[in-house]
Amino acid sequence: MPEGGELRVASGVRRYRTRRSMVDVSFSDTGVGIPKELMDKIFDPFFTTRSTGTGLGLADLGQIVREVGGVITAKNNPTGGATVPRLVPGASRAARAAGG
Helix, strand or coil, X not given: CCCCCCEEEEEEEEECCCCCEEEEEEEEECCXXXXXXXXXXXXXXXXXXXXXXXXXXXXHHHHHHHHCCCEECCEECCCCCEEEEEEEECHHHHHHHCCC
C-alpha cells in the first residue's frame, strides 16, 4: 500500500460435518488491489513486481500451505484492496502432514 492504508488480520476455525476442522487466517488491505493480469502469477516462484524482490515470499507460503493440506487464494475486494485467505488443517493434522 504505497499510499498508506489499513491491514487487517482475522482468524477463526471452520468445522465441517466430516469432523474436519480448518484454521482460517485472512489478510485484507485497503490498497489498490492486485491487477487482474497478475492474479494468476502471484504465487509463482520468482514472480515479483518490485525492483528488489526475489518473488519467493508468496510462492514459499503457498507451497507450505499446500504441503500441509491447506488452501491459499487471493481476491480483490469490491470496495478496494485485496484479501488473501488461508485455510490449513487443525494443528494435529498439520503437524502429522509436516512429519511432526
